[in-house]
Amino acid sequence: MNPRLGLLQPYPFEKLRALYADVVPPASLRPVSLSIGEPKHATPAFIEDAIRQNLSGLSGYPPTKGSPALRAAIAGWLERRYGLPAIDPDTQVLPVLGSREALFAFAQVVIDGARQPRVLCPNPFYQIYEGAALLAGARPTFVNADPARNFGCDWASVSPAEWGETRLVYVCSPGNPAGNVMDLDEWKYLFEQADKYGFIIASDECYSEIYLDEAEPPLGALEAAHRLGRGDFHNIVVFSSLSKRSNVPGMRSGFVAGDARLLARFLLYRTYHGSAMSDVVSAASIAAWNDEEHVRENRRMYREKFDAVLPILQEAMDIQRPQASFYLWPRTPIDDAEFTRGLLAQENVTALPGSYLARETPAGNPGANRVRLALVAPLDECVEAAHRLARYARSLPATRIA
DSSP states (O other), rough: OGGGGGGGOOOOOHHHHHHTTTTOOOTOOOEEOOOSSOSSSSOOOOHHHHHTTTTGGGGGOOOOOHHHHHHHHHHHHHHHHHTTTTTTTTSSSEEEEEEEHHHHHHHHHHOOGGGOOOEEEEEOOHHHHHHHHTTTOOEEEEEEEGGGGGTEGGGGGGHHHHHTTTEEEEEEESOTTTOOOOOHHHHHHHHHHHHHHHHHEEEEEEETTTBTTTOOOOHHHHHHHHHHHHHTTEEEEEEESTTTTOOOGGGEEEEEEEEEHHHHHHHHHHHHHHHHOOOHHHHHHHHHHHHHHHHHHHHHHHHHHHHHHHHHHHHHHHHOOOSSSSEEOOBBOOHHHHHHHHHHHHOOEEEEGGGSSSSOTTTTOOOTTTTEEETSOOOHHHHHHHHHHHHHHHHHHHHHOO
């Protein structure tokens, strides 16, 4: 067996199941789940139609590189969304089976495990980053989110020695769980360190299309690079997905784009890895990337939830409106795991303890005394859950309103 498998920590939802093992929620209250970030809005009908109309694509092996039409659709979307010059669909775009598998596989390509380099990860973070680093033979190093920086990573806390040992940096913008967006100055600093120390930036942008202000779409890594004169996207790759943008998590459809040199090596790896998108999924993906109306409607529904839920919660909890994503990241007046257990036991609402999404560092666990709330349930359930959350928070003697 691969001994590195023993380095993997339990996934947050495994820990959550253990936390809830002996909790008996009140049967008089319908259960509401705010714990898992799985989109629940309906899949657009035109995407389902595209699948039905292209079932003949099941009869052939799909190309690992993806269809030229899909790569062109993705390149066109990148150009429109981020105001980029022409993206080469042949060398700068690669379809993948969702951003999750690509984020993991990419580390296996760019990490030389014999040298045991560092992989920097935001903290809190998506646990795939850590697992990818460990199984590639690297040392995950966690850069804490700072509430004073709108929960952005404190990149200045990374020492020159640590930068010098770094091969790969995972970033997530919009962020999970705080919904913060990296600005141009933050990208500029990270690009400068990449130039100085030679590491690669993997930008996880799976929440890029779930934002709350239509006038301010989140800045992406390729857009930031273009604005800063880095037109070849050297050592920069972005990972995106249709799962949350188009409410099709079951399709497993996304892409990687950026540095053509890195994508060529990634394609070689994937040829052996056996990851190729079905022509059926490819056809549906083309339809999705070429349509924005359903994405705007998706954002409207999430905005409606935030607008309804936040006034209720802000009267009882320390909580702020995110820039993007479908999460809330409130502070808890007691230990976050204890808060989460009590919330289920008293109000039949599930949430995810913030400490389960982060790792302990010399500066502490930045997820401690916070919970992640995913506003993926229907509007009425989210509102009901907010009332129960507020009621539960007020029942705690240590409750403090910031």
